[in-house]
Amino acid sequence: MIYELRTYTLIPGKQGEYLKLNAEVGRPTRGQKYGTLEGSWTTEFGTLNQFVTLWSYADLVERERLRAELQKNEVWSRDYVPRILPILLAQENKILSTQLPLKPPTDGSHIYELRTYRTQVGKAGEWIGHFKAIMPVREKYSKNVGLWQTEVAQLNEVVHLWAYRDLNDRVAVRAKVAQDPEWQAFLGKGTSLLSDAGARVTHEMRGGIPRRRVIAPTASLVMPETPPT
Numbered sequence: 001m002i003y004e005l006r007t008y009t010l011i012p013g014k015q016g017e018y019l020k021l022n023a024e025v026g027r028p029t030r031g032q033k034y035g036t037l038e039g040s041w042t043t044e045f046g047t048l049n050q051f052v053t054l055w056s057y058a059d060l061v062e063r064e065r066l067r068a069e070l071q072k073n074e075v076w077s078r079d080y081v082p083r084i085l086p087i088l089l090a091q092e093n094k095i096l097s098t099q100l101p102l103k104p105p106t107d108g109s110h111i112y113e114l115r116t117y118r119t120q121v122g123k124a125g126e127w128i129g130h131f132k133a134i135m136p137v138r139e140k141y142s143k144n145v146g147l148w149q150t151e152v153a154q155l156n157e158v159v160h161l162w163a164y165r166d167l168n169d170r171v172a173v174r175a176k177v178a179q180d181p182e183w184q185a186f187l188g189k190g191t192s193l194l195s196d197a198g199a200r201v202t203h204e205m206r207g208g209i210p211r212r213r214v215i216a217p218t219a220s221l222v223m224p225e226t227p228p229t
Contacts, residue, residue: 003056003096004063009048014087015187017043018051019205025080035063036072037128038102039204041112044201046132049089052114056102060095095161096148099128100135103145110163111201112145113170117158118196124149124156127193131158134186141180142173156195166200 010018030037035055043050057063070076119127128149130141135144143160150157164170175181 001056001099002059002063003054003098004007005094005096006053006055007092007124008051008088008116009047009090010051011087011089012049015049018084018087021080021083023199029072029073029075029080034066039104041202041205043200043202052202087106093153094150097150097151099149100132100144103143105163109164109204111166111170111203113162113164113199113201115199116192118154118194119156119158120195121156124158127190130186135182135185137182138177141177
């Protein structure tokens with residue numbers, strides 16, 4: 001199983017137009033026939049005017065085959081892509097390998113934090129090892145949604161996703177974690193392995209996919225859930 005994390009940066013003021021096109025044309029056309037949509041979000045903090053989606057495929061060969069089939073879909077290529085391209089500023093994707101299983105929350109609505117850490121060259125595996133070891137301590141405060149390592153695009157990078165009830169819950173949880181002596185010991189070992197870190201907070205997008213599967217990416221970002229492309 002591989003995952004693809006896609007980020008579309010939109011022209012300021014065009015997010016509503018993009019989401020409408022996505023909901024009315026993109027999602028109905030694509031469905032789950034060309035890869036499995038695991039979640040989609042819009043950014044609330046971090047880089048704004050972004051739409052983030054997470055897709056899963058059996059492997060890179062299946063991804064190539066399904067995307068080739070998608071391009072042959074006339075509604076997609078004629079009625080959708082030409083209408084969204086003029087309102088996009090940038091596109092980015094990352095191919096990710098799973099380090100911890102994807103575990104979307106099943107209760108209520110959430111905000112999500114998508115965190116992206118870049119390690120020193122060759123140190124991603126070591127950092128992930130420390131992170132997995134401390135996870136039982138960290139999950140006493142809030143549950144991890146997913147942990148991945150980038151395999152294609154920016155290397156030496158780790159992506160992890162967290163869900164919180166709201167922004168106040170996130171602040172309270174992170175304050176408690178910061179006081180945990182075992183977490184502080186982990187930071188002493190792990191921080192020196194990092195060269196950069198970022199996050200986005202997002203809102204969940206609920207349209208177009210089963211609610212139980214909707215999650216939001218973590219990097220230095222808070223995002224709401226949204227329907228992906």
